[in-house]
Amino acid sequence: MSSKQFEDGITAGRLDAAALDANFSDLHPAYDPHEALVAADRCYFCHDAPCQVACPTSIDIPLFIRQIATGTPEAAARTILEENILGGMCARVCPTETLCEEVCVRETAEGKPVEIGRLQRFATDTVMATGTHPFTRAAETGKKVAIVGAGPAGLACAHRLAMNGHNAVIFEARQKGGGLNEFGIAAYKSTNDFAQSEVDWLLQIGGIEIRYDAGLGDTLTLESLQADFDAVFLGMGLGGVNALRLEGEDKAGVQPATEFIEELRQASDLSGMKIGRRVVVIGGGMTAIDAGAQARLLGAQDVTIVYRRGQDAMAASEFEQDLAAQKGVRIIHNAAPIGVEGNGSLTGVRFAYTETQNGKLVTLDDGFTLPADQLFTAIGQSLSGAPDALTLEGGKIKVDGLGRSSVSGVWAGGDCASGGDDLTVTAVAEGRDAAMDIHATLVGEA
Structure with missing residues (x-):
């Protein structure tokens, strides 16, 4: 163990390269072909499968598992990708423990579900390893669609439009x-630069162009896109970060958890990542869990996640909470931040205990202080830069069930749009479904 692990302050190199490699290895290693056959054999192939109902993209899960069981993983991959073109990433990051696997009949009967996520990864990895794309474009329609944001919603929308013969920019x-x-997923959930490999693979269908360093702003406006394209899809996610609104949150050592996760994901050498010895994370969602767990994996000696409500109210799944605990992260519930201590640099965070009274969260008079040299805030994100012409709902772009916004010819999906969970798989479903409505509109079938 590196002596730097016990140094105060924020420093790099708390762990050696071997320890970092082990800590950030694949969370769920891929199945080999024999393991996949054994896992697939546990499936009952339910006719009215609850797992398929629970999947936001409605993948025919019994069918793709049967295809794996019969030795045709490429066919299984096509079954998956027809509904979820980012099925490879979703197999890695989707909270299957609260979706398809939670309702698996095996889970209900035995407490051990079929490992649907790992089987999905086996199938999609198999077809991606061939270097070929399983879909071809329809005849060119001559229609152009502008898409803002190359995240899961935008990519899924672009791919489905390309399949139908449209051009997407x-x-x-x-x-x-x-x-x-x-940029926002824990590094141990998506290793070996898989996210970029999946983007490159998706683009093989053709008809999709990505223009980087080009976000909505002074030169690129909704009005200009409407003038130049036949339709517009907005999938830019949530760019803003909610502030603590506490005096002292501008001290050195205080940082949004999203920035920390992004920095870590883009680091070519983890030994250069700086981390504190005593780290505090404020929040109760997946971002808080990912930040806390990765702080420990980088060598922080003491990591504490503090959430203002009880455990049952945490947005992070029980599986993810347990995962963080297994990595040595302490989680404190029913405590809210009330102050940031330090003279220039962070030295501690003050908290007050909370409880729910008559349905309202109440801050109590007693509390505690956690020593800290680094604080990550993960208390939610907000939409920034939304065009004024759009109607918002709950701080997001208001859309109907087809993804149509309040402005004719403009659709939206993913985290920036109202409705749905802030999950990769949900964003894919919304991008795909909006693309089908855009297609129907462009060809006069809406």
Whole structure:
């Protein structure tokens, strides 16, 4: 163990390269062919499968598992990808423990579900390893659709439009595509630069162009896109970060958890990642869990996640909470931040205990202070830069069930749009479904 692990302050190199490689290895290693056959054999192939109902993209799960069981993983991959073109990433990051696997008949009967996520990964990895794309484009329609954001919703929308013969141009504010999959997922959930490999593979269908360093702003406006394209889809995610609104949150050592996760995901050498010895994370969702777990894996000695409500109210699944605990992260419930201590640099965070009274969260008079040299805030994100012409609902772009916004010819989906969960798989479903409505509109079948 590196002596740096016990140093105060924020520093790099708390662990050696071997320890970092082990800590950030694949969370769920891929099945080999024999393991996949054994896992597939556990499926009952239910006719009215609850797992398929629970899947936001409605993948025919019994069918693809049967295809694996009969030795045709490429066919299984097509079954998956017809509904979810980002099935490879979703197999890695989707909370299957609260979706398809939670309702698996094996889970109900035995407490051990069929490992649907790992089987999905086996199938999609198999077809991607061939280097070929399983879909071809329909005849060119001559229609052009502008898509804002190269995240899961935008990519899924573009691919489905391309399949139907339309041309899609994606405008992405960053220098890389992938969105949340590339910048917001814990590094041990998506290893070996898989997010970019999946983007490159998706683009093989043709008819999709990505223009980087091109987000909505002064030069690229909704009005200009409407003038130049036949339809517009907005899938830019949530760019804003909610503030603590506490005095002292601007001290050195305080940082949004999303920035930390992005920095880690883009690091070519994890030994250069700086981390504190005592780390505090505020929040109760997946971002908080990912930040806390990865802080420990980088060598932080003491990591504490603090959430203002009880455990049952945490947005992060029980599986993810347990995963963080297994990595040495402590989770404190029913405590809210009330102050940030330090003279220039962070030294501690003050909290007050909370409880729910008559349905309202109440801050109590007593509390505690956690020593800290690094604080990550994960208390939600907000939509930024939404065009004024659009109607918002709950701080997001208001859309109907087809993804149509309040402006004619403009659709939206993913985290920036109202409705649905903030999950990769949900964003894919919304992008795909909006693309089908855009297609129907462009060819006069809506």
